[in-house]
Amino acid sequence: MQGDIVAAAKLIGAGLAMIGALGGGIGIGLSAHGAVQGIARNPDAAGTVQTNMILGIAFAEAVAIYCLVVALLILFVF
Numbered sequence: 001m002q003g004d005i006v007a008a009a010k011l012i013g014a015g016l017a018m019i020g021a022l023g024g025g026i027g028i029g030l031s032a033h034g035a036v037q038g039i040a041r042n043p044d045a046a047g048t049v050q051t052n053m054i055l056g057i058a059f060a061e062a063v064a065i066y067c068l069v070v071a072l073l074i075l076f077v078f
Helices: 002-041 043-076
Strands: none
Touching: 002 043
16 A cells, blocks of 8 residues: 555656646747747848757757656656
8 A cells, every 4th residue: 555655656746747848848839939930020130040049949958858857767766
């Protein structure tokens, strides 16, 4: 009985840790939205806008990867 409670707590904790990945998804969407809108308004600045968009996506993706690592640590280490 006690082992089942611990296993359930691990699964709930891992699920809660992955809620942070929502922020990464929203950040990627907003970054791509802003870049497309900026390029549509000023096509001459496409190179600069695209570079900044790629950096924004990379930083937002890093947050989601950290959430995944924490969830995997909860599941398999603790």
